Amino acid sequence: MQVQQNLPEADSRHHTSKIKSKLDELITHLHEDVTKVDEPKAKALFETTALTIERTCNCLQPSRAAFRTSVEIV
Numbered sequence: 001m002q003v004q005q006n007l008p009e010a011d012s013r014h015h016t017s018k019i020k021s022k023l024d025e026l027i028t029h030l031h032e033d034v035t036k037v038d039e040p041k042a043k044a045l046f047e048t049t050a051l052t053i054e055r056t057c058n059c060l061q062p063s064r065a066a067f068r069t070s071v072e073i074v
Contacts (some may be wrong), residue, residue, distance in 0.1 A: 001008050016060055 004027050007014040030050035 020060050023053050027053050
């Protein structure tokens with residue numbers, strides 16, 4: 001997801017998009033690091049962290065849709 005450039009900074013969707021982008025970068029980095037380490041505990045930590053962040057990102061999507069719906073109602 002790219003940051004929506006046409007949204008003003010006061011719009012929460014602008015910030016949600018930026019956060020999602022940064023989290024996606026971190027997820028990618030964690031997945032890459034899993035292949036670079038040999039320690040099983042480190043691999044498990046990176047995999048678990050990536051999964052947790054992926055679920056957090058999934059939670060951001062409904063919030064954006066709910067926000068758009070609430071704005072349309074008003």
